[in-house]
Amino acid sequence: MFKVNLKKTWNNFTIKVDFEIPLGKVTALFGHSGAGKSSILRIISGLEIADEGMISDGKELWYDSTKQIHLPVQRRSIGFVFQDPSLFPHLTVEKNILYGVKGKRSLNEIKDLISLAGLSGYERFYPAQLSGGQKQRVTLIRALVRRPDLLLLDEPFSALDWEARRQLQEDLKRIIKQLNVTTLYVTHDITEVYKLADKVVVLESGKVLRHGTPEDIFMGKRLSTRIQIVGKVVGIESDSIMAAVTIMHEDQYFKALVDAEEIERLNLVVGDDVVIGAKSSDVIIFKVLTQF
Amino acid sequence: MNYTSKTSKISTSIISSNNSTRDSLKRFGDKRISDLLVESRNINVHKQRVREFIIEKLVFIGGLTAIVFIALIFIFLFKEGVRAFFLIKPMEFIGTHILDFDDNRVFACMWQPVGEPGKFSIVPLLIGSFLVALPATVISTILGVGCGIYLAEIASIRMREIIKPAIELLAGIPTVVIGFLCLTLLATFIQNVFHTTFRLNAFVGAIGVSLVIIPVVASITDDALRAVPSELREASYGLGATKWETIWKVVVPAGISGITASIILGMGRALGETMIVIMATGNAALVTGNIFSSVRTMTATIAAELGAVPHGSSQYYALFLIGSVLFLITFVLNLIAEIIINRMRKKLKL
Secondary structure, three states: OEEEEEEEEOOOOEEEEEEEEOOOOEEEEEOOOOOOHHHHHHHHHOOOOOOEEEEEOOOOEEEEOOOOEEOOHHHOOEEEEOOOOOOOOOOOHHHHHHOOOOOOOOHHHHHHHHHHOOOOOOOOOOHHHOOHHHHHHHHHHHHHOOOOOEEEEEOOOOOOOHHHHHHHHHHHHHHHHHHOOEEEEEEOOHHHHHHHOOEEEEEEOOEEEEEEOHHHHHHOOOOOOOEEEEEEEEEEEEOOOEEEEEEEEOOEEEEEEEEHHHHHHHOOOOOOEEEEEEOHHHOOOOOOEOOO | OOOOOHHHHHHHHHHHHHHHHHHHHHHOOOOOHHHHHHHHHHHHHHHHHHHHHHHHHHHHHHHHHHHHHHHHHHHHHHHHHHOHHHHOOHHHHOOEEEEOOOOOEEEEOOEEOOOOOOEEOOHHHHHHHHHHHHHHHHHHHHHHHHHHHHHHHHOOHHHHHHHHHHHHHHHHOOHHHHHHHHHHHHHHHHHHHHOOOOOOOHHHHHHHHHHHHHHHHHHHHHHHHHOOOHHHHHHHHHOOOOHHHHHHHHHHHHOHHHHHHHHHHHHHHHHHOOHHHHHHOEOOOOOOOOOOOOEOOHHHHHHHHHHHOOOOOHHHHHHHHHHHHHHHHHHHHHHHHHHHHHHHHHHHOO
């Protein structure tokens, strides 16, 4: 269990958080931009230093302000993937992946990782010859090849188009499950939280608002039998009594009828991320629209 | 129940009402405030377009003047340089047969333009120029690139604030002052250390010239390395690399095109440097490979002789030919630099 407890103040912004990252699970750090997600990630990785607090991986202290401990980035067993690809442009895919590998590692193991990410055949390519999605795959493998105790992902797919993103999300889920690596995932995309995370920590202006499973957090309560559609609101049509909400889930459109009051209560507008959930007995199903 | 779209209904009504009012108002020759605003905006847009057009053309002319000047210099230099071939046999620019002390006919490369007959071999001058420029480039590469790496990667902000202006100040010292120091202090020091035959030699000149190029190399290297995205450094740290490993394996290779450019530019500068070499290298046109020997560079020859030469003489045109050769060499160097940089950029997409 990773324990994170930090406080850091910039000119007019303070981060003060305390949360845990369960081993072998994916924890999502969810919040809107400016909530301090990326800063927390940078502090955990050691690229920035907190003012006070403690970071521990359960066995060793990575940072402790009272004991004056600050492990440099190099000594922390981490792997991170940033929003923008950070591949070394002068090295081939293979050399990029092997960059962080100290000593001899069996080449088969690395080959397995490469094929796991669907990159076989690209070993001799330079980053400039790869697509955005492929670059992020290489970055991911490069981070994982060192077998880090903690994988830090900072909105790794936000620069990609929808299709590449979906494919990568699935691959990421598969790879993480297979390698059983503890992951902290920063995102502002609720769909990604639902897809990938076992636990979610909701941040707002530098503070932890809530944490728990995605269902607990975003639906308020657990429904025994439920149907969930996660997506973005693309249209609201309402009169005084009922409202039809159209949401887009990946490339699919769904329409749901709800009370108009509910729309007002939630202050729902086009562009919001929503989860539509209901007991299966209560669901009215519309046929999926692929176009308007 | 009636689920008519609230929003779409509103928007359609706005559009339709808009159209109808506009039509009706037009008929009466009237104008609404919004129409007037649109019109004034159109006038503004028009003004802006005219202004942009003028600025664009001015900038274009600015760019064109640079090309025109280069072309004019090129034409003048070559027009005069080519006429040397009418007065002097082409072979003589490499060497001539002379009689040595034992009256044997030997082939010699000599620059003795005022002798009778004049000897116009540019070989010793080429050797002289490169014997100064190459060591100067090596010295300034080691020190300048090192300095650039220090400035961009290692120096604290405070150190940087002290060192960067100091380096720029070094670039601002008049070359005649550096030449003076080389002639008086450095030459004696070098002779005492290396026990050289010639007090003023290519090596002394090279050190002096490198003082002028180091700031150029350091500052371009600094810029090139600072342009390397910080994500690459952080990624390298995150993969367990130390600061030095990061610098040598990531930052320098990623900024290599800028560093290469700085070195080649520095070499061009070294070949063109005149004042320091005229003061510090001894100006003896010798064919030699020894960097502790006196040499005479192309630039020093032109500077020293052109003012005193009769207009229209063989020597006059020979000097122009030397100028053309120098121009060509620096042109080719810049071209090579450009090609190398473009290739790297394409490969790395930097």
